[in-house]
Amino acid sequence: xxxxxxxxxxxxxxxxxxxxxxxxxxxxxxxxxxxxxxxxxxxxxxxxxxxxxxxxxxxxxxxxxxxxxxxxxxxxxxxxxxxxxxxxxxxxxxxxxxxxxxxxxxxxxxxx
Amino acid sequence: xxxxxxxxxxxxxxxxxxxxxxxxxxxxxxxxxxxxxxxxxxxxxxxxxxxxxxxxxxxxxxxxxxxxxxxxxxxxxxxxxxxxxxxxxxxxxxxxxxxxxxxxxxxxxxxxxxxx
Numbered sequence: 001x002x003x004x005x006x007x008x009x010x011x012x013x014x015x016x017x018x019x020x021x022x023x024x025x026x027x028x029x030x031x032x033x034x035x036x037x038x039x040x041x042x043x044x045x046x047x048x049x050x051x052x053x054x055x056x057x058x059x060x061x062x063x064x065x066x067x068x069x070x071x072x073x074x075x076x077x078x079x080x081x082x083x084x085x086x087x088x089x090x091x092x093x094x095x096x097x098x099x100x101x102x103x104x105x106x107x108x109x110x111x112x
Numbered sequence: 113x114x115x116x117x118x119x120x121x122x123x124x125x126x127x128x129x130x131x132x133x134x135x136x137x138x139x140x141x142x143x144x145x146x147x148x149x150x151x152x153x154x155x156x157x158x159x160x161x162x163x164x165x166x167x168x169x170x171x172x173x174x175x176x177x178x179x180x181x182x183x184x185x186x187x188x189x190x191x192x193x194x195x196x197x198x199x200x201x202x203x204x205x206x207x208x209x210x211x212x213x214x215x216x217x218x219x220x221x222x223x224x225x226x227x228x
Contacts, residue, residue, distance in 0.1 A: 031216070035219075042220050042222040043202070044219070045216060045217075048216045086152055098143050098160060098208060099160070102154040104154055105152060105153065107152050
């Protein structure tokens with residue numbers, strides 16, 4: 001059974017601080033997506049990474065896919081209250097029957 | 113803009129009263145998914161369609177059914193909602209590539225179901 005361990009599950013920090021969220025697995029994935037979800041809304045795609053070692057940046061957010069395609073991280077620099085939300089990682093395999101393996105989610109609160 | 117649309121956004125039903133949630137997409141993706149999500153948890157896959165082929169998750173209750181009359185639309189029917197079925201229901205789409213591997217999934221805004 002493929003598992004995707006996401007940590008931390010909950011994080012509350014002050015505005016301006018930096019943070020990193022991790023998704024780790026013993027399985028190799030073909031791609032990994034990061035989503036952000038606000039209360040009462042559906043998950044919104046932030047990024048998809050597909051190449052081992054790939055780094056993508058989205059303003060203050062930096063996403064990295066591990067060299068072996070087994071893990072990924074999301075780093076937020078100078079967090080702002082607007083970054084508050086549920087962050088979800090999800091990964092797909094080459095023989096996944098069109099399904100994603102989901103992390104448990106990280107609930108992030110940025111205090112002004 | 114291409115998108116995934118869900119209606120209604122909020123649905124209130126009574127215990128045991130059937131309810132239908134709808135999803136439409138303009139992305140022309142051949143895979144559509146229905147997820148159930150409870151508070152601050154990861155979405156839980158109920159079933160998905162690859163074109164007209166229906167794939168049910170083993171632990172999806174029989175109370176949940178789905179229909180996909182064409183590429184653009186997909187419906188979730190809850191035949192006899194219980195209190196435990198109160199949740200956010202999310203529709204998603206993706207295109208297929210490779211041997212069963214999935215590309216990115218795109219989500220609708222969700223339908224919040226309340227069961228009284």
